[in-house]
Amino acid sequence: MTTLVVVDDESLVTDFLTFLLEGEGYTVHAAGNGKEAMDVIGRVRPALVITDLMMPVMSGLELAKVLRGHNEFAQLPVILCSAASHAIAQEDRPLFSAVLQKPQAPAALLDVVARHVRTAEDDRATMSGEP
Numbered sequence: 001m002t003t004l005v006v007v008d009d010e011s012l013v014t015d016f017l018t019f020l021l022e023g024e025g026y027t028v029h030a031a032g033n034g035k036e037a038m039d040v041i042g043r044v045r046p047a048l049v050i051t052d053l054m055m056p057v058m059s060g061l062e063l064a065k066v067l068r069g070h071n072e073f074a075q076l077p078v079i080l081c082s083a084a085s086h087a088i089a090q091e092d093r094p095l096f097s098a099v100l101q102k103p104q105a106p107a108a109l110l111d112v113v114a115r116h117v118r119t120a121e122d123d124r125a126t127m128s129g130e131p
Helices: 011-023 034-044 060-068 090-095 106-128
Strands: 003-007 027-031 048-051 078-082 098-101
Touching (some): 011 027, 011 106, 034 048, 048 060, 060 078
């Protein structure tokens, strides 16, 4: 099973995304902010992270910057899904594999997740020399 981490300070959002993604066969771990997410990411080594932007303790932008600066997680796909995605400066957009505006249609979100998970798995297989 493919493991994902969902990061949002609103438990209704993490509950919904967990339900939606687990229904597609993913294993999902939730975190309430970027700092919690870093602990979870270090423990479960996910294939992809979905994060909100504005959260207490550590924002989604700060989380993405930390991940990109960490050798082990520099290539980890991070999807920003936020009602405030317009607040991301143009120079910060490359930190994210995709930027989605909340609310996002479930089918569209699932499509973006599946596409980035496949790409990440293909990249890992290439780096490990698998056919």
